[in-house]
Amino acid sequence: MERIAIEGGHKLQGSVRVHGAKNAALPILAASVMAHGESIIEDVPNLQDIRVMVTILRHLGAKVHHEGSRLRVDATTLTHTEVPENLMRQMRSSIFLMGPILARCGQVRISLPGGCTIGSRPIDLHLKGLQALGARIEEKHGYILCTANRLRGANIYLDLPSVGATENLIMAAVFADGVTTIHNAAREPEIIDLANYLNTMGARVHGAGEDKVVIEGVHRLRGAEYKVIPDRIVTGTLLLAAAITQGEIELTNVQPDHLGAVISKLQETGVEVRVESNRLHVRTNARPKRIERIQTAYYPGFPTDLQSPFMAFLSVADGTSVVTESIFEGRYQHVSELMRMGAKIKVDMRTAFIEGVPELTGAHVEATDLRAGAALILAGLAANGKTFIEKVHHIDRGYEKVEEVFGSLGAKIWRERSDSTS
Numbered sequence: 013m014e015r016i017a018i019e020g021g022h023k024l025q026g027s028v029r030v031h032g033a034k035n036a037a038l039p040i041l042a043a044s045v046m047a048h049g050e051s052i053i054e055d056v057p058n059l060q061d062i063r064v065m066v067t068i069l070r071h072l073g074a075k076v077h078h079e080g081s082r083l084r085v086d087a088t089t090l091t092h093t094e095v096p097e098n099l100m101r102q103m104r105s106s107i108f109l110m111g112p113i114l115a116r117c118g119q120v121r122i123s124l125p126g127g128c129t130i131g132s133r134p135i136d137l138h139l140k141g142l143q144a145l146g147a148r149i150e151e152k153h154g155y156i157l158c159t160a161n162r163l164r165g166a167n168i169y170l171d172l173p174s175v176g177a178t179e180n181l182i183m184a185a186v187f188a189d190g191v192t193t194i195h196n197a198a199r200e201p202e203i204i205d206l207a208n209y210l211n212t213m214g215a216r217v218h219g220a221g222e223d224k225v226v227i228e229g230v231h232r233l234r235g236a237e238y239k240v241i242p243d244r245i246v247t248g249t250l251l252l253a254a255a256i257t258q259g260e261i262e263l264t265n266v267q268p269d270h271l272g273a274v275i276s277k278l279q280e281t282g283v284e285v286r287v288e289s290n291r292l293h294v295r296t297n298a299r300p301k302r303i304e305r306i307q308t309a310y311y312p313g314f315p316t317d318l319q320s321p322f323m324a325f326l327s328v329a330d331g332t333s334v335v336t337e338s339i340f341e342g343r344y345q346h347v348s349e350l351m352r353m354g355a356k357i358k359v360d361m362r363t364a365f366i367e368g369v370p371e372l373t374g375a376h377v378e379a380t381d382l383r384a385g386a387a388l389i390l391a392g393l394a395a396n397g398k399t400f401i402e403k404v405h406h407i408d409r410g411y412e413k414v415e416e417v418f419g420s421l422g423a424k425i426w427r428e429r430s431d432s433t434s
């Protein structure tokens with residue numbers, strides 16, 4: 013087992029390029045199984061979840077070649093319509109295969125997906141939407157079998173704007189007869205990215221990024237070349253890392269308009285953020301001011317994926333800040349770990365009260381999920397002394413070469429065996 017070790021107290025300085033977005037690349041790779049011909053997908057991050065997706069695509073019969081961050085996928089011949097349970101369990105995004113395989117092959121057999129333990133994360137909206145498109149769904153012995161000779165366009169009303177359900181249903185509707193309208197769709201930038209890729213392949217998806225998405229069915233998709241958008245959650249994590257160490261960094265390959273809520277909250281704490289078209293400069297040399305209120309929300313609201321990193325930052329603010337998690341009921345597992353490092357946080361239902369302390373102290377902690385791990389890295393960078401973060405595999409799901417990236421900005425961070433003496 014490996015862990016990340018950090019010697020805190022070094023200001024981050026320098027410039028770094030942000031990698032492509034995990035949450036855009038995963039549905040895009042799933043969508044690639046719908047095409048005849050090769051797709052060339054650029055800026056795919058080298059992450060554990062991507063490796064699992066590639067394994068699934070190969071299992072289905074697709075040919076996949078890596079050339080650095082460029083992936084060539086050719087799913088002209090598909091040999092399987094089932095995703096094995098051991099692969100389904102490895103990540104949440106395995107669910108993205110359901111819509112595309114069903115649309116292309118008329119049937120798909122999957123089991124419930126895995127993913128971060130941040131809440132119950134049901135898939136009822138995915139299944140209800142597929143039923144509205146005419147799919148038959150049988151759930152037996154832990155498996156879900158979806159079949160449909162032909163999917164039919166339909167009006168689908170999502171009870172809540174689920175990102176994954178919107179993406180799955182857009183993909184399923186691409187080959188449906190007639191027109192599908194998804195009402196109360198999620199509006200995250202990753203949905204626009206998926207729709208752009210599908211449209212480059214010959215699909216007709218209109219309105220992605222708005223709450224009503226209209227899909228006109230087509231008969232066939234061809235492979236396409238496509239570049240994945242920059243990862244807005246990695247961008248936000250790096251902005252916070254610079255801020256918590258009172259450093260100054262520049263980020264390239266970013267889309268600042270995807271981070272409006274985060275930049276505005278950072279500025280509220282007194283951090284200077286300068287925005288250029290595809291660059292961000294962040295600088296501060298003072299302790300952050302407290303924040304009266306942050307509430308996670310569907311896009312363009314404050315992203316739940318940056319709630320825990322932002323809380324790590326607020327744990328050293330001057331005064332008490334209030335954070336409410338509205339999306340995932342179990343997304344406060346980082347709190348007890350931050351408290352081991354001296355943070356003062358009280359949680360009441362879905363709201364956390366963070367009484368800022370002047371300094372955190374290094375400790376042995378555990379990454380309980382991906383973004384909790386990111387929060388602990390931020391805390392470790394600022395803390396007095398050494399921090400050891402166990403369960404690094406969670407962090408590797410979302411941050412490419414994490415120690416190299418932070419190391420290139422001047423952090424003292426390395427990976428070591430968990431049984432190393434500390």
Ligand SMILES: CC(=O)N[C@H]1[C@@H](OP(=O)(O)OP(=O)(O)OC[C@H]2O[C@@H](n3ccc(=O)[nH]c3=O)[C@H](O)[C@@H]2O)O[C@H](CO)[C@@H](O)[C@@H]1O
Pocket residue numbers: 034035036038104105131132133134135136137138139172173174175176177198202316317339340341
């Ligand atoms: C791979 C990926 O893109 N993951 C992101 C995606 O996850 P994911 O797509 O799983 O998140 P959703 O938007 O679906 O979930 C939002 C809320 O809807 C609920 N829900 C969802 C589906 C469903 O069928 N029934 C249901 O009740 C969930 O439990 C949650 O409370 O969006 C989340 C919210 O921005 C992010 O935190 C994840 O990083």
Ligand SMILES: C=C(OP(=O)(O)O)C(=O)O
Pocket residue numbers: 035103104105127128130317382383410
């Ligand atoms: C929760 C996340 O990922 P997933 O939906 O893949 O579990 C995340 O990226 O923070």
